[in-house]
Every structure is written in structure tokens, then in C-alpha cells.
Amino acid sequence: MKSIPRRSFLKFLAFSTVSPSLFPAIVNADACKVQHPIMPPDNRYPGRCPVCGMIRPMWARTWITFSPVMEVSQVCSFHCLADWALKSGQDPEQVMLTIYHHPEKSIPAEKAFIVMGSTAAGTMSPVSKVVFAAKSEADAFKATCGGTVVDYPRALLTAKVSVAQENQTINKRRIEKGKILEPKQEDNCVVCGMFPARYPYGKCQIQTKDGKTLHFCSTQCLFAFLGRQNAYIDDPVTPLIVWVVDRSSGMWISGRTAFYVIGSSKVFGPMGHEAFPFALLEDAKTFAVENDGKAVVYGDVTIDKIVPQWNYKTE
Ligand SMILES: [Zn+2]
Ligand SMILES: [Zn+2]
Known part of the structure; x- marks a missing residue:
């Protein structure tokens, strides 16, 4: 083989696309354990995952944005993306994935190379999905940190297969850590007492910015409270996360990404008329058809839609 003169070889390096196999990107072992979540949280990346409640300033490396699907347009991770795709029955479009090692950058999902199952830390899943813009970088990372290089459809499919099991584990941990507080026998509903x-299917709660938990017996009381806090407490709180119980599975789910059946004239909850929460839109629709109601998203639920002619009592 004819050797390339050094001068033109350097030119070749500077002006052409270098073959990845010839010059694999060098990945430092530190790249496997780059700090994730980001601490202290970096407020250059604003946002909150409505599926799980986690904040972008901490989880920016795995953030995902997309065209709105039923009012949701950002999630913290492939886990929550898969979760929302299954719950809404729609695969999000125009998906943008954040580059794990450059949380300030994102790329269209179709162009991403994703190292799945490496030693790098994941978000909401023990199987991390580390996004790269170049195959050479993904290959080099894999060589040092393990895992498999996959494309976006494969990563999403894997996340969908794992999401139910992972949610069980995550909920168990949330309850152990007090992120979801099971109401004690003596805890009262803030609204009705x-x-x-x-009420295992009625109970719901708000976690506040200053770490308090407010318990409610039903979504009727929850949305009455959200409609006018000062009818019930002196100092209004900033709700961070709302937890409700999925009527199908009995599991705690994020209230902001639940689907609610309102307007039923056949089924009643602890307070009478309720917004019955469901994890899956499909389940909500079925329940609505069977019970004369209507399935809506969180943003469409207000107390006067739950209870006709609702009136805040004034004493
Ligand atoms: Zn999330
Ligand atoms: Zn109540």
C-alpha cells in the first residue's frame, strides 16, 4: 500500500470525516461515572417531569422533549417516555434526546446512538440509556463502560417492556423514603375531615414545596382544595407533586399525568361525585363508556366539572 506523505495525511485529518474504526474516540473511564444526577441542581435547565415529578436541573442529562401528547411535552428519561406512551396510547413525535455528556445539547431521536446498559447511572431505570450524536463516540464509550449500542426505536421498546416492573420497584422505594406517604389511620382529609x-381508591395527596404532605379522602376534596386553597388553610402551599390512585391497579400514580373520568351518574366515591383517576387512557375511556362519564386530562379537571353547581361554603 502506498504510504501517505505526512503533510497531506494531516490535511486529511483536518478536512475529512475520519473513519471511526481508524481513530476510535478516546473515552476516559470518568465518562462512565459522570455526575448524574447533577448536584447541586443546575438551574440553567428548567423543567419538571410531569410523569414522575423529578426536576430537570438534576436530571438534565437524560431529558427528552417532544410535540405535546395530551399536554405533556417533556419527560426525565426513556422510562417516563415509555410510561407516557403506554398511558396515553400514543408514541410521541419530534422527539429530541439530550446528549448525556453535554446536557446543554439535544438531537433528533432518529440521529441518536444510544448505549444501553452500561455502568453509567440511569434515570428511573437500572438499565441506563446514554445518548451520543456520533457512532464513534457511542462505540468508544461502550468499549470502556460496557452496554450495547442501539437506535431510538430499540431503546424505547426496551423501556416499554421494563416500565411496569420498574414502576413497582420505584413506588416501593417512594413509600419507603416517604416521597409518597400512606395516610395513617388518624390522618384527616384537609377538606372534609x-x-x-x-378509602384505598379515593385517597390522594399533595406534596408541597416545603416538604409537607396534605392528605385527601377523594379527588373531589383534592380539586376543591386546588380550586381555592384559602377556603381550607390559612397559608396557601405550592403543590410540587400530586399523587392519586389508579382505579385499575390500585397503585399510586402522578396526578398530573393521570386520566380522569368525570360526569358519571352511576358510580360514586367517598364524597359522591368524583374525578376517577386512571393510569391508562384506554381504561379511563372504557370506564367512561360503561358509566356515563367522560375521560379528560388533569388540566381539564375543575371542581365545578366534578360537582354540578359547586359552591365553596362561606362561614
Ligand atoms: Zn420522569
Ligand atoms: Zn375529603
Whole structure:
């Protein structure tokens, strides 16, 4: 083989696309354990995942944005993307994935090379999905940190297969850590004073910015509270996360990405008329058809839609 003179070889390096196999990108072992989540949280990346409640300033490396699907347009991870795709029954479009090592950059999902299952830390899943813009970088990362290089459809499919199991594990951990507080027998509903612990499908709660948990017996009381806090408490709180119970599975789910059936004249909850929460839109639609109701998203639920002629009592 004819050797290339050094001068033109350097030119070749400078002006052409270098073959990845000839010059694999050098990945430092530190790249496997780059800090994730980001601490302290970096406020250059604003946003919150409505599926799980986590914040972008911490989880920016795995953030995903897309054209709105039923009012949701950003999630923290492939886990929450898969979760939302399954819950809404729609695969998001125009998906943009964040480059793991450059959280300030994102690329269209179709162009991404994703190292799945490496030693790098993931988000909401033990199987991390580390996004790269170049195959050479993904290959080099894989050589050092393990895993498999896959494309976007494969990564999403894997996340969908794992999401139910992962959600069970995550909920168990949330309850252990007090991120979801099971109401105790003596805890009262902030609105009506009843005992939420007695209503396994009615109970719901708000976690506030300053770490408080407010318990409710039902979504009727929850949305009455959200409609006018000062009818019930002196100092209004900033709700961070709302937890409700999926009527199908009995599991705690994020209230902001639940689907609600309102307007049923056949089924009633602890307070009478309710917004019945479901994880899956499909389940909500079926329940609505069977019980004369209508399935809507969180943003469409207001207390006066739950209870006809609702009136805040004034004393
Ligand atoms: Zn999330
Ligand atoms: Zn109540």
C-alpha cells in the first residue's frame, strides 16, 4: 500500500470525516461515572417531569422533549417516555434526546446512538440509556463502560417492556423514603375531615414545596382544595407533586399525568361525585363508556366539572 506523505495525511485529518474504526474516540473511564444526577441542581435547565415529578436541573442529562401528547411535552428519561406512551396510547413525535455528556445539547431521536446498559447511572431505570450524536463516540464509550449500542426505536421498546416492573420497584422505594406517604389511620382529609386511609381508591395527596404532605379522602376534596386553597388553610402551599390512585391497579400514580373520568351518574366515591383517576387512557375511556362519564386530562379537571353547581361554603 502506498504510504501517505505526512503533510497531506494531516490535511486529511483536518478536512475529512475520519473513519471511526481508524481513530476510535478516546473515552476516559470518568465518562462512565459522570455526575448524574447533577448536584447541586443546575438551574440553567428548567423543567419538571410531569410523569414522575423529578426536576430537570438534576436530571438534565437524560431529558427528552417532544410535540405535546395530551399536554405533556417533556419527560426525565426513556422510562417516563415509555410510561407516557403506554398511558396515553400514543408514541410521541419530534422527539429530541439530550446528549448525556453535554446536557446543554439535544438531537433528533432518529440521529441518536444510544448505549444501553452500561455502568453509567440511569434515570428511573437500572438499565441506563446514554445518548451520543456520533457512532464513534457511542462505540468508544461502550468499549470502556460496557452496554450495547442501539437506535431510538430499540431503546424505547426496551423501556416499554421494563416500565411496569420498574414502576413497582420505584413506588416501593417512594413509600419507603416517604416521597409518597400512606395516610395513617388518624390522618384527616384537609377538606372534609374524613379519614383517607379508609378509602384505598379515593385517597390522594399533595406534596408541597416545603416538604409537607396534605392528605385527601377523594379527588373531589383534592380539586376543591386546588380550586381555592384559602377556603381550607390559612397559608396557601405550592403543590410540587400530586399523587392519586389508579382505579385499575390500585397503585399510586402522578396526578398530573393521570386520566380522569368525570360526569358519571352511576358510580360514586367517598364524597359522591368524583374525578376517577386512571393510569391508562384506554381504561379511563372504557370506564367512561360503561358509566356515563367522560375521560379528560388533569388540566381539564375543575371542581365545578366534578360537582354540578359547586359552591365553596362561606362561614
Ligand atoms: Zn420522569
Ligand atoms: Zn375529603
